[in-house]
Amino acid sequence: MKAPVPFGQFFPGDSPVHRLEPRAKMGLVAAYMVMLFTVDGFAGLAVAAGLAVLAVTVSSVPPRLVLRGVRAVSVILVFTLLAHGLRWNPATVTLVRIGPIGLDSQGALTGLFFAVRIVLLVIGTSLLTLTTSPVRLADALERLMRPLELLRFPAGEVAMMLTVALRFIPTTAEEAEKIVVAQVARGARFDRGGPLKRARAYVPVLVPLFVNLFRRADELATAMEARCYRGGTGRTRYAESRMTVIDQAALLLGASVMISVGMVL
Amino acid sequence: MSLALTGVSYTYAAGTSFATRALVSVDVAFGPGEVVLVLGATGSGKSTLLRVAAGLLAPDAGSVTLDGRLVDGPLAVVRPGVGFVFQSPEMQLFAETVEVDVAFGPRNQGLSEDEARIEALRALAAVGLDAEEFGTRSPFSLSGGEARRAAIAGVLAMTPGYLLLDEPTAGLDLSGREAVQAIVVAARTRAGVVVVTHDAEEFLGVADRVILLSEGRVIFDGPADELVQSPERFAEAGLRAPEILRAQMLARDAGLALPRFALDPLAAAALIAGAREGAR
Numbered sequence A: 001m002k003a004p005v006p007f008g009q010f011f012p013g014d015s016p017v018h019r020l021e022p023r024a025k026m027g028l029v030a031a032y033m034v035m036l037f038t039v040d041g042f043a044g045l046a047v048a049a050g051l052a053v054l055a056v057t058v059s060s061v062p063p064r065l066v067l068r069g070v071r072a073v074s075v076i077l078v079f080t081l082l083a084h085g086l087r088w089n090p091a092t093v094t095l096v097r098i099g100p101i102g103l104d105s106q107g108a109l110t111g112l113f114f115a116v117r118i119v120l121l122v123i124g125t126s127l128l129t130l131t132t133s134p135v136r137l138a139d140a141l142e143r144l145m146r147p148l149e150l151l152r153f154p155a156g157e158v159a160m161m162l163t164v165a166l167r168f169i170p171t172t173a174e175e176a177e178k179i180v181v182a183q184v185a186r187g188a189r190f191d192r193g194g195p196l197k198r199a200r201a202y203v204p205v206l207v208p209l210f211v212n213l214f215r216r217a218d219e220l221a222t223a224m225e226a227r228c229y230r231g232g233t234g235r236t237r238y239a240e241s242r243m244t245v246i247d248q249a250a251l252l253l254g255a256s257v258m259i260s261v262g263m264v265l
Numbered sequence B: 001m002s003l004a005l006t007g008v009s010y011t012y013a014a015g016t017s018f019a020t021r022a023l024v025s026v027d028v029a030f031g032p033g034e035v036v037l038v039l040g041a042t043g044s045g046k047s048t049l050l051r052v053a054a055g056l057l058a059p060d061a062g063s064v065t066l067d068g069r070l071v072d073g074p075l076a077v078v079r080p081g082v083g084f085v086f087q088s089p090e091m092q093l094f095a096e097t098v099e100v101d102v103a104f105g106p107r108n109q110g111l112s113e114d115e116a117r118i119e120a121l122r123a124l125a126a127v128g129l130d131a132e133e134f135g136t137r138s139p140f141s142l143s144g145g146e147a148r149r150a151a152i153a154g155v156l157a158m159t160p161g162y163l164l165l166d167e168p169t170a171g172l173d174l175s176g177r178e179a180v181q182a183i184v185v186a187a188r189t190r191a192g193v194v195v196v197t198h199d200a201e202e203f204l205g206v207a208d209r210v211i212l213l214s215e216g217r218v219i220f221d222g223p224a225d226e227l228v229q230s231p232e233r234f235a236e237a238g239l240r241a242p243e244i245l246r247a248q249m250l251a252r253d254a255g256l257a258l259p260r261f262a263l264d265p266l267a268a269a270a271l272i273a274g275a276r277e278g279a280r
């Protein structure tokens, strides 16, 4: 039996996209977003889409995985299309009309524009998490947040929380699966009755899961303190990832190209 | 009447580069009223064997029969009549009190509250937990050994005809291990018991029969005493023979004519002493 695990975002690989320093990658994704939000027409979106296809191809991540994120926001996409496309008693050219509600061609185009923008946004960010291990991602986040420490923002702690949380997701999923099997062996059923009964059926899984989680959190905290963890400040990194010249060049070039495209098109 | 595996093979992640052959044409049968010990090194396929027997995994080849009925999986449910004590079973404890937790299985089987309570109290007694003292306690307040026993009670309460236990003593202290051994011995009167472990020392004394697994194959299946008389078989399974047998092997290597090997320390001492008398 497999537990439905919505995680496992990371798709390990050795492509240039994988090798790019996480901070550079984040910078490029940020520039990509800027481009998406500054382009005014379909020409700009076409360039952005081309870049997305190029990046996905180079990353050798199966497109199926990238599109999984798009499927997750499909409701939003439909809503965007309809919100822009549907008009009450439209005066302009109408494509379809059912009673007073009509699909307006101008509105449909606007809706399509926004929808495509969301799709590309999702693809860009998915590619970041698909090609960067969660630990490196948290690490990069911490280093990007480091300047905020001057404003007393606990960047180190937040990053440690992220890293620990990410580290525990697979174990917790595995444990949930084991508990489910053990309770099923004691005759528990999760597929019977109405929604309330089904929700209640999960009590025998959730209670031990959370109890174990809190216990483990407590143990982990004690063990970390015993090894002199006193919060983030003053800690050194075990393996600092470094931006190479290639990373810097890729970031600079890529970001300036994308932002210019956004401004021109 | 038996829980029987015939020509069973099982491969994890079949067809991928991660494929692992966990069981290779295994023929074994477990009967009621006997304690069968399945011994093997880590990764030899012991847990897989139990899972296939319980119906949690469907074999790639071969078949599983329960008291003559063919059962084909994978059922999402452990077969009725088969109790499965998973590794670290205390993970399954969830209810407010130990008694309610133990009654969870019987309730799921459709017993009334009173009937389930009777089964729960009987099961608690069978694992040596005093219902007066432990029944009303939170399962999360128990010690490691007590929690393990409460979890086993939760399976026993369903009155299985076959009881499968995967590494039931792992992580317990001496008194916890002895308590679990006592449970296994007592369970024999009501069920066929299969105990899986990598520690040869632990259940050899109470087992009627031993199955040695090595790399997914059965390399020995016979009475426990037959294995005791040929301790070199342990090494074939990548295991260490119990210390007491190693000592007697060394004595025999040193020239003492031991007529047989004994698992019981007193008996072993008597054998060695007798052989030394004979040598003079």
Ligand SMILES: Nc1ncnc2c1ncn2[C@@H]1O[C@H](COP(=O)(O)OP(=O)(O)O)[C@@H](O)[C@H]1O
Binding pocket: B012, B013, B020, B021, B022, B040, B041, B042, B043, B044, B045, B046, B047, B048, B049
């Ligand atoms: N879920 C799984 N996926 C892939 N391989 C597995 C899985 N479970 C066990 N294996 C592999 O199958 C073999 C037998 O495992 P297992 O039955 O758990 O052995 P044991 O219980 O004797 O330690 C091992 O090589 C193990 O790595």
Ligand SMILES: [Mg+2]
Binding pocket: B046, B047, B048, B166
């Ligand atoms: Mg195992």
